[in-house]
Amino acid sequence: MKILVTGGAGFIGSNLIPELLRTGEHEISVLDNESSGRFADIADYPIDFTRGDLLDEDVLAQAVAGRDAIIHLAADARVIDSIADPRRNFETNVVGTFKLLEAARQAGTRRIVYASTAGAILGEAPAPIDETMVARPLSPYGASKLAAEGYLCAFGAAYGIRTLSLRFSNVFGPKSYRKGSVIAHFFKRLIADEPLIVYGDGSQVRDYLFVGDLVRGIAAAIGKAATGTYQLGSGRPTSLSELLAAMRQAIGPNVPMRIAYAPFRAGEVHTTWCDISLAREKLGFDPSTSLVEGLATTWAWFQKVDQETLSAPTCV
Ligand SMILES: NC(=O)c1ccc[n+]([C@@H]2O[C@H](COP(=O)([O-])OP(=O)(O)OC[C@H]3O[C@@H](n4cnc5c(N)ncnc54)[C@H](O)[C@@H]3O)[C@@H](O)[C@H]2O)c1
Incomplete structure (x- = not known):
């Protein structure tokens, strides 16, 4: 085609x-x-x-x-x-x-x-x-x-x-260096040795x-x-606290990970995740990568990329 x-x-x-x-x-x-x-x-x-x-x-x-x-x-x-x-x-x-x-x-x-x-x-x-x-x-x-x-x-x-x-x-994944989404943002902060800011108690759920x-x-x-x-979607609910635990596993014990808590942000949706049964049935969609595995691949990419790329302004 x-x-x-x-x-x-x-x-x-x-x-x-x-x-x-x-x-x-x-x-x-x-x-x-x-x-x-x-x-x-x-x-x-x-x-x-x-x-x-x-x-x-x-x-x-x-x-x-x-x-x-x-x-x-x-x-x-x-x-x-x-x-x-x-x-x-x-x-x-x-x-x-x-x-x-x-x-x-x-x-x-x-x-x-x-x-x-x-x-x-x-x-x-x-x-x-x-x-x-x-x-x-x-x-x-x-x-x-x-x-x-x-x-x-x-x-x-x-x-x-x-x-x-x-x-x-x-x-989330490799090449997300210009994204402001949580995983890309957290990985960039880890590389810069900055604390990860959690708004609320980490109970917010995403897919x-x-x-x-x-x-x-x-x-x-x-x-x-x-x-x-x-x-x-992944079809899995993951709280922010669970995401942080999976990130810790993916990056290994030697990278310092500091977390700072701030109040919940007004207007933020608390819980959302997807039922993907229709896509599984009609499109054969099968997201088989575990969260830790995907995070490890993403982290490996962020680590090998040059500093100039990492400091590109966040666009989205
Ligand atoms: N990343 C996510 O989590 C996510 C979630 C839901 C939906 N989407 C959708 O997936 C699509 C791709 O997202 P992404 O994360 O790769 O975003 P991205 O910003 O990295 O990619 C969008 C691309 O479109 C180009 N573009 C923007 N305006 C254009 C225009 N007027 N003419 C030509 N090119 C233009 C940009 O230069 C960029 O390369 C978008 O439609 C987005 O809304 C993304």
Whole structure:
């Protein structure tokens, strides 16, 4: 298959590309404006790279031409910033996705897989969350992802494009150095010998999905007939205290790990994790990496990366 990956230079994209190339069956092109990703992270792979913006219709038309499938990862994924600047988030995530779908429709693309999100779309919902729950996004970012899912569904029904929305949980892994997510943040602080700040008592629960499991799931899903919405998570609830214990195991006893406690942050969802039985059944999704194993692989990557990379500003 000839596959276009939008946002392929980002954290998930740069892990996905080697997975897509692994079987030798696919020809990969990437469209990315490098607003948060870096071409350098995928420069070693045999891909066709376009540095360009999703909002540029000429660039899009060229990028989708002749592609059998699109994996749409490009987004403004900054939840907090979307509250300060909802319009910018809307333009990239909603208008950008709409323009991509229109370009794909004109070009006759038959398959589109979209990177959506579970927690930000559903907001406060009883855990474990699943695909049938009513969406009540709490941030413009969550709303933008929900709107884009709506357009994917509509383009599937109206134009026969096989569209699939995959709702990711909290993804972690190698190459997450520009992410502000908890595991990347904690590993960077450990390397800088800074204390890890826990807001609250560590009882907050999340679903941490190793990026290796996620990219295997995405690569497998592209060839499946399935359409609609599916959650991709680990399917495991993990409290912050359990995460810290797993990190301690993954990094070994010799790395100092200081923890400081601060009050709970207002507005933070306390407990969310995913029921992934639908993805297991229909997509054959099987996240088999244990938390400690995934953390050890991530930690090994963070340790070997150079200081300049580690000090890159956090974008997302
Ligand atoms: N990382 C997670 O835990 C997580 C969880 C749920 C959903 N997602 C979704 O998965 C996707 C990938 O996330 P990520 O963590 O790799 O984020 P990322 O920021 O590392 O990657 C996004 C990529 O898109 C590119 N991009 C942004 N705006 C663009 C534009 N207008 N035109 C072209 N390229 C553009 C960026 O340069 C970057 O390389 C996003 O859609 C995100 O919302 C991620």
